[in-house]
Amino acid sequence: MNIRKGDTVQVITGKYRTKKGQVKLVLREEGKVVVEGVNVVKRHIKSGRTQARQAGIVEVEAPIDVSNVMIVCPSCGESVRVGHREENGEKVRYCKNPDCGKTIPDRTGWQTRERSAAEER
Numbered sequence: 431m432n433i434r435k436g437d438t439v440q441v442i443t444g445k446y447r448t449k450k451g452q453v454k455l456v457l458r459e460e461g462k463v464v465v466e467g468v469n470v471v472k473r474h475i476k477s478g479r480t481q482a483r484q485a486g487i488v489e490v491e492a493p494i495d496v497s498n499v500m501i502v503c504p505s506c507g508e509s510v511r512v513g514h515r516e517e518n519g520e521k522v523r524y525c526k527n528p529d530c531g532k533t534i535p536d537r538t539g540w541q542t543r544e545r546s547a548a549e550e551r
């Protein structure tokens with residue numbers, strides 16, 4: 431999976447097609463991502479179950495399959511395919527748009543990524 435938390439992605443299929451948003455959470459095992467403002471569903475909250483919240487309806491983003499999104503390159507602004515290459519001994523992602531080819535920064539960091547994803551669950 432090429433997508434990291436903090437990436438901007440574009441939805442390429444379904445109801446939210448062409449919509450862009452930031453990845454809030456990566457569910458590595460399920461192969462899914464949660465994207466800000468995409469696949470918003472209403473959840474009914476029962477009173478008594480969570481005492482901190484009132485009963486009612488909240489809107490939350492449900493995970494979508496990673497195959498339904500493409501990364502938006504921060505350099506060229508296009509939704510692009512992503513490749514991997516080594517840079518200064520580190521594995522980095524890059525934009526496969528032939529007019530661009532810039533490195534796509536990992537906004538979470540390779541070391542802290544797993545931990546922060548776990549914390550958000």
Ligand SMILES: [Zn+2]
Pocket residue numbers: 503504505506507508510525526527530531532
């Ligand atoms: Zn690019």
